[in-house]
Amino acid sequence: MSINEHVTEGCDQYAVFGNPIQHSKSPFIHTYFAKVTQQSMSYGLEEPEVDSFEEAASAFFANESVKGANVTLPFKRDAFEFADRLTERAQLANAVNTLIKQPNGEILGDTTDGKGLVYDLTLQFGDLSGQSLLLIGAGGAARGVIEPLFSAGISRIHVTNRTIEKANFLVEQFSQFGELSASALDHLPNQGFDIVVNSTSSSMTKELPAITETIFDNASIAYDMFYSNEITTFNEWAKNRNSSIKTSDGLGMLVGQALESFRLWRGVTPTESEVLALINELKAQLSN
């Protein structure tokens, strides 16, 4: 699948903004979505200097054929500031990963990361209703997923973080959406959890959060939001402790957030089997 196969002159244009961005999978993912849903659009890469997002995004959106963009690190807060209007979920997440040009020219900011996680968890493991969830980490990644998880039927979330103040802050902000509690990594409640999600950046450096491995004993799913070409440090740790636990990395979440952006822009989505085929293709690319 060549990523430029679908590019047509004069068609609607999109891009992902980030720095660095050269290794982003987003052009490949969106070009695949466009192809299977027969949308005439192109999707490129934009890599502004870290302090030049506003200038670069203004120039990009000034082009009539530009209809939207994705935004990744380090620009999710800049995109939040740049948007003319924000969805409620973007306001809650305090970050924007999707910009949508409205018919009147206004730029709407939204975030689709939480939907992406829920999409992937549901696709792989089925209905989330009534399940309890331990969320490790309280940074930007955690912030974006709490409300979508409650909306998907998760019954109880406990947030645990190295810096307890950040976990407590999330409880203050998100308790209105469901049963939410917080503690430091070494002060977990006694009850177990069905799903354990690692939202920390620890797997990037092959580290583990300083938390007891008993968290995996009664859990059926361990999910690491990070992904790589081999099993992540966190998921390997989970499997070693509990061989019957199902594990997943965040590759499907990446595809899920892209799917939700695509739906917002184009009003259509690929079928589940087309999405699964894409995830398999991305896995194959990663292992090569």
Ligand code: ATR
């Ligand atoms: P972002 O907002 O981009 O997600 P962040 O705010 O730096 O990034 O959050 C990263 C998360 O990973 C935080 O929860 C961080 O814990 P602290 O809030 O205590 O810094 C967590 N994190 C990163 N490395 C970690 C490690 N080795 N062990 C435990 N937690 C870690």
